[in-house]
Amino acid sequence: MYSYTGRILRIDLSTSKISEENLNEKDAEKFIGGKGLGAHLLFDNIDPRVDPLSPENSLILCTGPLTGSLAPTSGRWCIVTKSPLTSLFLDSQIGGYFGAEIKKSGYDVIIVKGKADDPVYIAIQDDNVEIRDAVHLWGRNTTATEESLKDEGRVLSIGVAGENLVKYACINTDLFVHKGRGGNAGRGGAGAVMGSKNLKAIVIKGTQKIEFAHEEKFRKAVKKAQKIINENSFIPLRRKYGTPVWINPVNENQLLPTYNFLRGYFEKADNISGETMHDTIVVKNKTCFNCPISCGKWTRFDFNGKTYEFEGPEYESIALLGSNCGNETLEGVAYLSYLCDEYGLDTISAGNVVGFAVEAAQKKIIDQDIGFNDPVKQGELLRKIAYREGIGNDLAEGVNHFSEKRGGKDFAMQSKGMEFPGYDPRGAFGMALAYATSDRGACHQRVWTVRAEIEGNLQPRYSIKGRAEFVKENQDERACCFSLVLCDFAPFDVGMFVELLNTATGFEYTKETYMRTGERIWNLTKMFNVKNGITRKDETMPERIMKENLEKDEAHIGEERFEKMLDEYYELRGWDANGIPTKEKLKELNLVIT
Incomplete structure (x- = not known):
């Protein structure tokens, strides 16, 4: 198989059994990889009705045929599982470098099932796969976990929110310590699935090469794709300002979530815009594997007497933790986004939950001293959610479950259990x-x-x-x-995607x-x-x-x-x-x- 490794790694944490199998070539051609192949494997490996936090649920790390290749933006890969937030199918797309390392280690897919008796992490270096003790890592935030494991390879980990099974806990990769851009499997609570298995982290390092079916034609297709990116008029704006470039246009067109989706226009939007972010707190760009767009932003800012550095915030984080929570300063928004990364919380769901909680407090549904434009108290609420303390225990279930139990269903901004993004x-x-x-x-x-x-x-x-x-x-x-x-x-059309896929794999799409x-x-x-x-x-x-x-x-x-x-x-x-x-x-x- 070209552009695939042809191998699936299986790890059963209940039995500590590690095994390999061949990737079915017909399945690869029928479902391609990533989301499609992951969905097929999820159907094959679990009963769709399984409890998402039970050992029977599978956590599937799935690359695609172009992951880790010469193609521009090929650092992408995904995690597929059953969501504890929605009890539905979940695929969460991730950038950074971790996916390329999966391919370089000789695997297309890693399937983790079961539950370890005690906290563990998985270490993969090419064909050497080990399940190692992680008791010393349990309870640590993202930075501390990455710092402890960085010498062993690229790091994928959960924070305390994942350990405590917060239903919208995310999985982070290389957010703080490695060069290059990190990534998040942000939506739907994949971090809680990982936590339910007592799996704190996976570290990976590979040295193997990927072979392509028609290498010369593939290289020509790659150059063509690169030219499309270079000539696209919007890419320079995305490169300069990142995803927050959309804050002002979305606000001007009156669909920026404001005060828990009560309004679509935020008077202080320019304070938290991509332009203001670029001029005030951005230190440098961060880039995913083989990506010429380079939209990630490393920032440094002061908040409440302390200096912070991290990657972000993104548009969605600003929209949901900013205007949706009434926060008028970029530093306050960045602080909340930083906390989410450290705890391992999805910023989109977290911003919805905080905005919902403020409105619920205003309407006397809950007895909490919290308001809009108060990032300090909102940050404390995020901590309570991550550790499931007090009101945070119920809010850790998401706005849908909370509102069904405590009230506020009419202003719980979700569909099928997942909180709204920033539009x-x-x-x-x-x-x-x-x-x-x-x-x-x-x-x-x-x-x-x-x-x-x-x-x-x-x-x-x-x-x-x-x-x-x-x-x-x-x-x-x-x-x-x-x-x-x-x-x-x-910015590719279908024809460009097909050309890259066919020349890499030999398929005839x-x-x-x-x-x-x-x-x-x-x-x-x-x-x-x-x-x-x-x-x-x-x-x-x-x-x-x-x-x-x-x-x-x-x-x-x-x-x-x-x-x-x-x-x-x-x-x-x-x-x-x-x-x-x-x-x-x-x-x-x-x-x-x-």
Whole structure:
């Protein structure tokens, strides 16, 4: 097999058994790798109805055929598991260098199951794989863990939030100590799955090379891809300001989450914008493996009498921990994002939870002395969540579970259990459909309609026209991109992705079969969720989004328009009116699911 290693590593922490098996070449061609192959392996390795925090759940580290290759942005890979936050399918895409080391160690996939009796970490150096004692690491934050293990290779680890099974705990890679950019498996609580297995970290170092089917043609395709990046007009802005470049435009277009999604415009947005960040706290750029975009930012800032350094904050962190929590200073927002990285918390869910908690306190649902624009007290709440202390124990379950237990369901901003990202769907109606139909709960990465609705071909803006088709096509395309695995910031069309894939692997994809593969992957993850009871009733929006306006009267979706979008989407997908793939559709996609 070209551009694959052809090997899967299996580790059972309950028995300490370590084994290898060959990657099925037909599976690789059918599902590509990354998200697609991971979804296939998840279906094969667990009962979809399994408790996500039980030893029976699998944690699957999955690269793609382009991970670690010459292709631009090929540092990407993903973790696939069943989410403890949503009890649904979860894939979490990660950058940095760890994925390239998996491939260099001779593996396409690492599957971890079971539960160790005591805390452990896994050490991998090429063919040498060991399960080692990690009792001395348990209870440490991200920096301390990485510092202890950095000499053994690239480090993937959880913080105390993962140890304490916070439902939106993330997994971090090389955030603080290694050169180059780190990464997070941020959404959906993969860190809690890792913690449930008493697995503190994985360290990896490899020396093996990747072979390509048509190396000369692949190198030409790589040069072509590089040229596309170099000539793209938006890349210089992304390189200069990183993802926070979007704060001001999103705010000006009135869809920046503000005060727990009560508004879409934040008066102090420029204080926390990418431009202000660049001019005040950015020290240098950080770059993922083989990435010419270099959008990561290493920052240094003072807050409350202390100096901090870390990588970030990103747009999503600023939107959710900043405007959504009413925080008006960049230093306060950066401090909260830093805490999330140290504790191992998803900044998106954390910002939602804090914003929700402030509103819940204002409405006397909870008895807490906390308000908007108070990063010190908000930071203390994050600590309580990470350690599950007091009110933090319930908030560690996420806004959906908390609101079902304690109240506030109408302003719990989530879909299928996952908290909203940094775009209010009342300002971009396509995002309502994107959030509701995402296979892992509310997500902006499966499809991002914002730019197309603000300045592109999805016009008029406050309309549902064309949204269903746009969402469906982009979900299929992203499913393939996340299977290659390349970065969704790479400005490539389907033809470029196909050329890179074919010349690297020797496969013979066309644009049509590539998109059909994306559709196959999307239907596969949908069926995993159907096995967990997901139907149309779950693919919806909170009451605030359905019934309340943003600042403009036009910024109102309403149930009738939303349901019309959903009807059109299901019809385009070939699903029934309840949102379930038909037997005919599954057969058409060559999916056999019992």
